[in-house]
Amino acid sequence: MNKLVTSALFKREYLKNIPESFQWQETPLQIYSLSFLRNHLNLPLPYLRNDYNFLFYIREGSFVNQIGNEVYRVEADSLIFISIGTVSALQEISPDLNGYFILIENEAMSLLFNQQELLNVFMIDPVLHLKLSESNWIDALCRLIFTELISLTSNSQTGNSLVQALLNKILYLSKKNRSVSRTQQMAIKFKQSVHQNYINEKQVSFYANELAVSANYLNRCVKTVFGKSCKEIILEVAMLNSQILLADINKSISEISYELNFDDPSYFTRIFKSFTGRTPSRYRSEAMHDLS
DSSP: OOOOBOHHHHHHHHBOSOOTTOOOOOSSEEEEEHHHHHHHBOSSOOOEEBSEEEEEEEEESOEEEEETTEEEEEOSSEEEEEOTTOEEEEEEEOTTOEEEEEEEEHHHHHHHOOHHHHHHHHSSOOEEEOOHHHHHHHHHHHHHHHHHHTSTTOOHHHHHHHHHHHHHHHHHHHHHHOOOOHHHHHHHHHHHHHHHHTTTOOOHHHHHHHHTSOHHHHHHHHHHHHSSOHHHHHHHHHHHHHHHHTTOTTSOHHHHHHHTTOSOHHHHHHHHHHHHSSOHHHHHHHHHHHHO
């Protein structure tokens, strides 16, 4: 199965022309300026599933990021949170992009914060727009975090406390701007479970039983929040992950189909085309051309 992309692999495979003198951070919490990433990212990035949570704070400029099947153009004075295992692809960045990129490994997140609370407010809409006063506060704290974590005498406890304060502030601002209803909570839990179980569990009944609700009720919740049926979400997640697998040219379309637990490769091809508008073979050839 397609493995999660580690921060080390991301640095090695998707950044270019890094100065030899540049010092990478090797801690569970890392922060980099977006101006640095702007100059060294090898865009567009393919679909990736990262083994860490990451947070973009956009102070100036903009970028275009695809998360799942949705494309987001994120403008200045905004935050975007993407949790571990989410399929995403950074497509474009503006030449004036500035701000910070914070990488939080899961072990650090579990120690610092209740990740589920952030997921509840960011899974429906991963972008949080900030007022100027809020953005100024976030910018000042990110500067402190950056200064602390790149220091040769960095103190991990201080860095952890600063990031914890940042996450608490983000959650406060998120809850102030958008509350999460019972219907939304149910839809979010369903989607999280799909990301964990999509290979072996493609029946709505499995997820309804797991959440202790009827399939009809679950479908209503998911349709209300995401505008799609449960079955569409399940297949969509499988198709997104299949696009990562298609980057491995050593695997045939049939092998990928079986790896995703589709018994019939021709059915897999039909589903893939219905979601992407292209056959798996055509998608692979176009993706390889774009990356060449």
